[in-house]
Amino acid sequence: MDLLNKIKEAGIIGAGGAGFPTYIKLNCKVEYFIINGLECEPLLQSDKYLMRNKSDEIVSTAEKIGDKIEAVHIVIGLKEEYYDEIRALRESIEKLNSKVELHLSSAFYPAGDEQTLVYEVTGRTIPPGGIPLNVGAVVSNVGTVFNIFEAIQDKPVIYKFVTVIGEVYNPSIIKVPIGTSVKECIEKCGGTTVDDYVVIMGGPMMGKLLSEESFENRVITKTDGAVLVIPADHYLAQREKMTIKHMKNQAKSACIQCHYCTDMCPRFLIGHPIHPHKIMRAVALSEDNDELFKEALICCECGICELYACPMGLSPKRINVYFKGKLREKGIKWKNVTNIFEGHVLRDYRKVPTKRLISRLALNKYVDQQIEEGEEISPEEVSIPLKQGIGAPASPVVKTGDKVEKGQLIGKIEEGKMGSNVHASVDGEVIEVGQNVVIKTMQVEVIP
Known part of the structure; x- marks a missing residue:
């Protein structure tokens, strides 16, 4: 089967x-x-884990993909402070005699932003509202x-490596x-470790703070890489309670x-025509200026501004x-x-150091947490969304x-629609079919 068909059948999304x-x-x-x-967000480590432990798989597959799309350059971007990951990848490149290159970046935020990464590697600015393909790249x-x-081995996407950090006993x-x-x-x-806490899905800058109600029903999807637990009275949690009316009043005053x-x-620093201070001024003066406000459409929502x-x-x-x-x-x-878009001449001097950002966010206590590895969850029940990522839900x-087996197709994207196939992540029995497919895990009976 062709590589793209294998990827489609396996239900792979970003x-x-x-x-x-x-x-x-x-x-x-x-x-x-x-x-x-x-690993764009501070504190997250799932990608580091993969690069340390699956370097052969990543390097060999990167070359296969590069050949498929006829890429002249196959580049893995990572931070220069990722010493163990750099060593693992270099050993794999040498062992496999691979043409894969490494691009080492300083530790700044948001180095992992797709458009920032493309600029760092190629020196080219993706046009506002555009995609890497516009400048001859794919990420x-x-x-x-x-x-x-795994798809090449006919294994679909049925699990994620997730970083669980913050106020937990065993990060x-x-x-x-x-x-x-x-x-x-x-x-x-x-x-x-605390009774009164909130959960952020993803990192502290762009992650989604879960409400008490949504937390009860939230499950891990194909795009989730981290669960951050912080005290309910933390600065980040309190900011989320602010209303848009209050934000406007703050801007005015x-x-x-x-x-x-x-x-x-x-985005301004790679040459995009976005000026948040002008939008804030218009808000402060109660201006109705759609032409200026249009700049908001090209905001990447990284959060550095606020x-x-x-x-x-x-x-x-x-x-x-x-x-x-x-x-x-x-x-x-x-x-x-x-x-025509050009990066700002002072861009290199305005990068936000990750360590300083973590300190500004009052998250220093989580930097040196000892992260355990190798544990696997065996849930009694899973609730698998038929809509994963961008596009239509699977049918x-x-x-x-x-009765379903791990890896079995349970949701198929209809021909002509954009979306992804969905597969059972456990062996078990289907007990509900709606927006999610709920599977009760089969319990193995132990004979004394």
């Missing part, structure tokens, strides 16, 4: 981002194939590449069947137009998110007026009462 179907992304010819191992996360290795990287509850992941890591939010914006740059503690990112929604309701889209091909 493991480190929004979950774009990989068989569509890799249906191209490019100059650069870039593998993202930079895949290291987790995606490992999933493709760990655990192997989790898709559809396992987040609550069970935390329990597997010894439970929480406290924005000093220092334009640090713009000066340190990663969690690092702003000396007044304002919320440019969430103001941008608000206007994004309003503009989309009106059907307004971003349109480039030029194809169920099983019904209540069916």
